[in-house]
Amino acid sequence: MTMSWFAYTLMVFILLTAVTTALFRDVLSAIVVFGAYSLGMAIFYTFLLAPDVAMTEAAIGAGVTTILLLLTIARTTRPSTDRLFERVHWPGVVAVGAFAIVLLWTVLPEMVAVGAEDAPVWANADVTQYYIQHTYDDTGVQNAVTAVLAAYRGFDTFGEAVVVFAAGVAVLIVLKREVFA
Amino acid sequence: MIDPAVGLDEFFVASAALFVVLAIMMFYRAIAGPTTQDRLLAVNVLGTNTVVILALLAAGLGEPWFLDVALIYALLNFLMAVAISKFTVERGGVL
Structure with a gap:
């Protein structure tokens, strides 16, 4: 309440x-x-x-x-x-508001409740259980989300970091100024 | 006296909700202005308010690590005021 x-x-x-x-x-x-x-x-x-x-x-x-x-x-x-x-x-x-209301009306009732038995995440229960059970033995990281992000899909995260770094370099080139000098 | 049936957690979250109501009232100054400096000061006070709300949530929901977020906000709330003050004084010297 x-x-x-x-x-x-x-x-x-x-x-x-x-x-x-x-x-x-x-x-x-x-x-x-x-x-x-x-x-x-x-x-x-x-x-x-x-x-x-x-x-x-x-x-x-x-x-x-x-x-x-x-x-x-x-x-x-x-x-x-x-x-x-x-x-x-x-x-x-009015037009955008009506569109948003129609979208919410159609999408929100289809969403699965938090912790529901028939949630799609349990359709692949083996995969979920694997990460929950083996994460600490495989990686030594206690938080499963962190382990997936930094270990299991580490190369993917590395690629994202490269993209963000490239974007930062591009911004500095556009500004034409050594901001951290 | 706090009624034990209501519980201290509920009390903390209810106080946080009251602080959000205060934030909405304070936001009037951010809308009305009249100068940008008034708005900046209003948002700065809102930032301090946010730290209080986060601390109350940490107590109410029983998650002490929310205090980390409150600490980060207390540090960063200062940054925006400094950046905009520097911007208005030097006209473009932000960094």
Whole structure:
């Protein structure tokens, strides 16, 4: 009971920040308000028992995104503002809202409940059981998720790291500046 | 007196929900402004609020490692204020 009320108030906060971020005409204010959105999302991830995702959201949302966006508006022009909020195109809002409601209406009832007996993950129960039973003997890592990410599919993760590194190098080339010198 | 039937965990989560209501009220300042500095200060206060909410959740859900997230937020909340202050003073010198 208390849990669901906490979730509902948090959802109201997140929706409010997201809509305000989209509607602000002044980009600097939008960046600041986007920081508040990131705060709400971090609390929500924590509430859903995913503190690792919340830590990433804290580092990326509050730290990196703000600085990257500030660098972007430093390189471009900041439009002068005559009014505070963007004009809302209501027919578009209605159309997109109806589309989203139809999507949720069709998709959400098909989703399997958390911990359900007939969840698709149990269709390959042998595979799931293998990782649960043998992870520590195979890799010496206590957390099964970490073991799958860093050991069983280690080359895949390495490839992802290479992609992220290449993207970082590309950003530095575009900025034409030694930011960490 | 706290009613033992309600439980201390529920009490902590309910307090966290009240802090979220406070966050929504504080967000009024972030919308109204009038300057970007007002908004920055409002979001900074929201960040401190977030640390409190995360700590209450850690106590209420009985997961002490949530405090790590709260600590990271307490550290990083500062970063955005510094970056935007530097940006407004030096006009583009962010890093």
